[in-house]
Amino acid sequence: MAVTVGSIAQTLEKVAPKYWAEEWDNVGLLVGNMADSVERVLLAVDGTPEVGAEASERGAEMIVAHHPLMFRSLKNLRADNPQAEVPLKLLKHGISYYSAHTNLDQSSFSSSWLLGQSLGLKEMDYLAVTGYETLVKLAVFMPAVDVEKVRQALVKAGVGESITGGPHSGFYAESFFQSTGEGMFRPLPGAEPSIGSVGDLTRVEEVKLESILPERTVERAIKALLKAHPYEEPAYDLIPLQNRGQARGYGITGYLPQAESLGSVWQRLTALLRDEPWAEIQYRVNNDYVSEQRPVYERNITDDMVTDANSGKTAIHCLGGIRLAGDLAKSVRKVAVVNGSGGSFVQKALFQGADLFIAGDIDHHAALDALQGGMAVADIGHFISERPMLYNLAHYLRSAKALQGVEFIISAADKSPWIVQTSEKQ
Ligand SMILES: [Zn+2]
Numbered sequence: 001m002a003v004t005v006g007s008i009a010q011t012l013e014k015v016a017p018k019y020w021a022e023e024w025d026n027v028g029l030l031v032g033n034m035a036d037s038v039e040r041v042l043l044a045v046d047g048t049p050e051v052g053a054e055a056s057e058r059g060a061e062m063i064v065a066h067h068p069l070m071f072r073s074l075k076n077l078r079a080d081n082p083q084a085e086v087p088l089k090l091l092k093h094g095i096s097y098y099s100a101h102t103n104l105d106q107s108s109f110s111s112s113w114l115l116g117q118s119l120g121l122k123e124m125d126y127l128a129v130t131g132y133e134t135l136v137k138l139a140v141f142m143p144a145v146d147v148e149k150v151r152q153a154l155v156k157a158g159v160g161e162s163i164t165g166g167p168h169s170g171f172y173a174e175s176f177f178q179s180t181g182e183g184m185f186r187p188l189p190g191a192e193p194s195i196g197s198v199g200d201l202t203r204v205e206e207v208k209l210e211s212i213l214p215e216r217t218v219e220r221a222i223k224a225l226l227k228a229h230p231y232e233e234p235a236y237d238l239i240p241l242q243n244r245g246q247a248r249g250y251g252i253t254g255y256l257p258q259a260e261s262l263g264s265v266w267q268r269l270t271a272l273l274r275d276e277p278w279a280e281i282q283y284r285v286n287n288d289y290v291s292e293q294r295p296v297y298e299r300n301i302t303d304d305m306v307t308d309a310n311s312g313k314t315a316i317h318c319l320g321g322i323r324l325a326g327d328l329a330k331s332v333r334k335v336a337v338v339n340g341s342g343g344s345f346v347q348k349a350l351f352q353g354a355d356l357f358i359a360g361d362i363d364h365h366a367a368l369d370a371l372q373g374g375m376a377v378a379d380i381g382h383f384i385s386e387r388p389m390l391y392n393l394a395h396y397l398r399s400a401k402a403l404q405g406v407e408f409i410i411s412a413a414d415k416s417p418w419i420v421q422t423s424e425k426q
Pocket of ligand 1: 067340341382386
């Protein structure tokens, strides 16, 4: 069966449900058709005209991007409206555009987790928890002979999958509790019972099958259950639980295994932004895209060097624009990380006692507040702080059973809008 835009959306929403997104956000399928079949997907941070062109050149039928394509309200789709350029082009080429933004930021697939893990942080947790998954217990009763059929239908609907989001999440499936007992019922005139006869009290050896599932998956589970169950009126319980489900939130905190100087952490951070897997970018040779390990900054300097004809000054497109505020000799143990616009979380990181706060987009005043509170801040740039997320997503999507046969490629045209001045022309 062909994989569709819809099946990719469904797989993404398993880890970043759309309802997690902020009210002001614009996530999900923004351009295209859920029913279109897909063989190649381009992953990018931004839906820039360059990324749009790359998708059509590389034969991708879908773009999965972090930032929404249409953020402010788009009033028309006219050719002379610059805001409409990309959506119009995508429509023309039959390319769908899907955005996973603040919903993805609040999941454990965000860059914050990946950067924290890469720095070697231990005891990682969300910096700002925004909610917990609501959990429900489902218990269903059926004749022993039908257990396997019902169980398999429930498994297919996702019941029994790991619900904690903890470190072992994803490693366990088909979790149920099964017990046996006796069920009874008296079919009344008009019934067509599959066991027993009308008017007789019928006793049946029955099995009770229980599992816990997130509330948002209940509808699908019940649909599968009703279809597989042999009874006209299956008996089942849906019990709301007070147990907390998987947490979600912005950013992370964690501890370095031992105290380290800010200078040393800084050196490791800049090195990992340069050398880690997300530095593997696909670049273009004679219209073919070739994947090769190349440091991000090397690519910047060689591919994106711009010389201003008037001033003669040379500048580079900067993926990071990495800046640090703090005393290099300062001892660091607790670190907080927020990808993207993290400036608004400075107070939260201070309150949690972080020695170093790493984020994209920290403004002047937020940096001063941090320093005054005794916390160092690293502003690594919005783009580079979010680019690692694409590698997380690509890894997840490539390993999804339902999406086998689809190629997930990481954009080469995706880049930070900033240019950093580096030197005067000789
Ligand atoms: Zn962002």
